[in-house]
Amino acid sequence: MAGKRKTGARQKIITEQALAMLAKHGLAAVNIAGLAQRVGLVPSGIYRHFKSKAEIVDAVLNLILERLTGFADAAAEAALDPIEQLRSLLQHHVAMLNDNPGIPSFVFAEAIFSTQSRRRANVRSIVESYLARVARIIERGQELGSIRSDVEPTAIAVMFLGLIQPLIILRQITEGEFDAKRQVETSWPLFVEMLKVRGP
Amino acid sequence: MAGKRKTGARQKIITEQALAMLAKHGLAAVNIAGLAQRVGLVPSGIYRHFKSKAEIVDAVLNLILERLTGFADAAAEAALDPIEQLRSLLQHHVAMLNDNPGIPSFVFAEAIFSTQSRRRANVRSIVESYLARVARIIERGQELGSIRSDVEPTAIAVMFLGLIQPLIILRQITEGEFDAKRQVETSWPLFVEMLKVRGP
DNA sequence: ATCAATTGTGAATTGAGATTCACATGCTAG
DNA sequence: CTAGCATGTGAATCTCAATTCACAATTGAT
Structure with missing residues (x-):
């Protein structure tokens, strides 16, 4: 035993x-x-x-929520400059990518298809909590003047998410051939430029 | 019968x-x-x-491949200006979003987890064909001078994908509350700015 | 028109995985 | 120390969906 x-x-x-x-x-x-x-x-x-497998999956979802918001909070404390905080968060996700391809795919699939509304609500809170934290970082950047203020923080947070999502799929699909780090080295500076730029 | x-x-x-x-x-x-x-x-x-359900799923995958590359090709013919072509493609994806949330989630999940390597290869060809077409559009934009040439077309294509992916998840997760069209109205101009900008 | 191949049907069969149950064992309060 | 509860075990059972099979209807070629 x-x-x-x-x-x-x-x-x-x-x-x-x-x-x-x-x-x-x-x-x-x-x-x-x-x-x-x-x-x-x-x-x-x-x-x-x-009681059931479903209950386990719910618990897993809650664990993911904790971890993800934990990452965002840790990033917010890892640097002073908000832009630097975002970079740190992005870098963290890239580092996680190799070992944990299943998490985002699971969260998204559950978000889209779960029939139990409790589950859907749970997933929603994960994504929204995460985005809210990212938006908060951006808002602070706007207050400090390092990020343009003519765009909603939430809209930028969504674009930040867009920096991450393609990496997940491409990394896996190409079985490691796709170099996420390299992509980020290109896309991150462009993203930062975009956050600052107000015109040519 | x-x-x-x-x-x-x-x-x-x-x-x-x-x-x-x-x-x-x-x-x-x-x-x-x-x-x-x-x-x-x-x-x-x-x-x-x-012969089996797996065979059906493979056929579905091939159908998705056809349709997706079809969209990209159609967009490439819908306008003269490459940037306008991209906008058209993006708009098309946004329009599809409501009725077809399952396709991207499926493609990505299969890409990541399918155990059969034939299936994985199939998915890979879908994503790569699509990205290649987008990259092609961008390359033409660079040749015509409307898109900055100091960035790899492929890297930009990946970022374009990043414009789309968050919409998929957010639209569904919020049960329609999230307004993809509005998000695109914000993110697309920023993206275009980024494609042109070479510094302040 | 006829026969052989193709396509369709309804009733099993199978298989995988979740779940239950009766029983065994270890822990802890009194 | 011991009763009673909590935890662990192994063998069923239950469920659900894919798949098979024997038979029926339809089609197309000769």
Whole structure:
């Protein structure tokens, strides 16, 4: 028998392992048998700690929310200059890309197709919290005068997201041939130029 | 009994209906029973025309490839000015967004997780063909002098993709509250500015 | 018109994965 | 120390969707 753990601790382990499976191999690869094995339990054991697989997925979603907002907050504290903060955040995402291709794909797919409205609301809060934090950084940049003020912070936040999303897909699709770092080295300066420029 | 059709015609119908299901409700919603019903057959009837569901999905992928490259080519012919061509293409994607949220999510998820390498290669060709066409437009813009020449066309094509991807997720996640058209009205002029600007 | 190939049907079969259940074991409060 | 609860186990079971199969209807070539 695997060592016993209190349900709180077990839930944490299960959620983390589920996230790991999801991140590496996608939602389709998250199954109870495999999850149980990673956790060091037998499939039925999982059900001592979660009522259903759906409940596990919800927990994973919450974990993703925590981590993602955590990244944004960390970036906001990593530098003084807002533009530098964004750069730091972007760089962090690029670094995560290799090991965790599943997360964005999962979040987006769930956002689009989940039939349970609780789940959809959950995903929505993830994306909106994240965008709000990015927008907040941009707003501070506008206040400090380093970012043009004639554009909504939210609109810029969405464009920032647009800097990241293509990297995710291209990195995977080309099995590593696509160089995300290199792309960012081109696109980031253009993005920054855009944030400042008010005309030629 | 449903009217008989030759296998070629039936395959076309099945593929189109599968794409419609996929586009509206996601890959998870594509099942043989539902597909058969849409086509006007009984589930087993599907197997007269496809060996397996996987084969159907492959056919859908090819159909997506055709349509997507078709859009890009159409856009390239819709205007003389390359920048105007890009705008036309972007606008087309925005218009498609509402009814077909499933396609991008599917393509990206397959790109990332499909275990069959044939499938992955297929997806890769979709994305690369599309990007190549966009890059081609940009290259022509550079030749004509309307787009700055100090940046790789491909890098700009990737950024163009970044203009589109966030719209897909946000539109769906907010259940229509997010106004993609409005976002594009902000982001597109900035993008164009960026294509031209060489410094303040 | 006829026969062979093609296409369609409805009823099984299969398989994979989630979930349940009866029982075993370990922990903890009293 | 021991009763009772929480946690773990292994063997079913349940569910759902894909797939197969034996048989029927239709079509097209001769």
